[in-house]
Amino acid sequence: MSSAVSQLFPDIEPYARGLLEVGDGQRIYWEVSGNPDGKPALVVHGGPGSGGLRGSRRLFDPAVYRVVLFDQRGCGESVPHASDPAVGLAVNTTEHLIADMELLRVQLGVERWLLYGGSWGSTLILAYAERFPERVSEVVLAGVTTTSAAEIDWLYRGVGLLLPQEWEAFRDGVPEADRDGDLVAAYRRLVNDADAGVRAAAVRSWCAWEDAVIAHESSGSPGYYGAKSVADQVALVRICTHYFAERAWLAEGQLLREAHRLAGIAATLVHGRLDLAAPLRTAWELSRVWPSARLRVIENSGHTGGPEMRAAVVDALAEYGRRGGCESL
DSSP: OOHHHHSOOOOOOOSEEEEEEEETTEEEEEEEEEOTTSEEEEEEOOTTTOOOOGGGGGGSOTTTEEEEEEOOTTSTTOBSOTTSTTSOOTTOSHHHHHHHHHHHHHHTTBSOEEEEEEEHHHHHHHHHHHHOGGGEEEEEEEEEOOOOHHHHHHHHTGGGGTOHHHHHHHHTTSOGGGTTSOHHHHHHHHTTOSOHHHHHHHHHHHHHHHHHHHTTOTTSOTTTTTTSOHHHHHHHHHHHHHHHHTGGGOOTTHHHHGGGGGTTOEEEEEEETTOSSSOTHHHHHHHHHOTTEEEEEETTOBTTBOHHHHHHHHHHHHHHHHTOOOOBO
């Protein structure tokens, strides 16, 4: 792996940005940077509800790529913002986000684009790509998840076996009657409670647990959730609990069963061996049912990555960039 390829590119500013009307009173923030005539690539952020990380632009060679970032409904610079308890989430589902991505593609005049994202972003990318495989040139996923019931149960109960003290605090953040049941659903109720104090305590407890799961990742971003602004934390937890309580409105195992629709789409799956939040098994299972995808396991990385994971992503994007594909409508 050459150091030249593995280095992040200099930061750049978007040359175009806006708010796209997607219906239901929602407007999603989008921006485009890099080469206006370059290979189109869409960055799909995690969370759900985290908002797009603007630093993701630096993964792409700005001379090669036309880089599109957007904030999913209710977070980042999209409006209305889910930090407002009066903002309902009924029109914020996986189906809505897939439709938003497709509308954005048409709005920007893109024929096909590369998709890059991680964590929840990988779930949304897979759902979109399986719906619209003809619109996808390549895929790069980091920290692969499919938001299955098994994955959600692991993250909010199972991994507590490794973090007993922190998990007990997380469990005790819900009423005693809910502690042996669906913790995600219980937190969903709390973060939408009429009492502002109840909502705030639930948000703090949720973010503390998320940070505990990634706290061991010295080369990644421990403390990531607690470092967010209060408004962004509220939006994140409201949206996360909304999606995860419903298992993203996906049938169990759906994304793996439908992976045959991705046949012929080149993909690189980058996953950390030490990922406690999203264990390697999902990435491995996906690579087995997607023959044109290759799995790269990063031995010293967890869920939030680190230098070697970023280098693997940069290398994959550089490889796909050399394929060309400046496809516009």
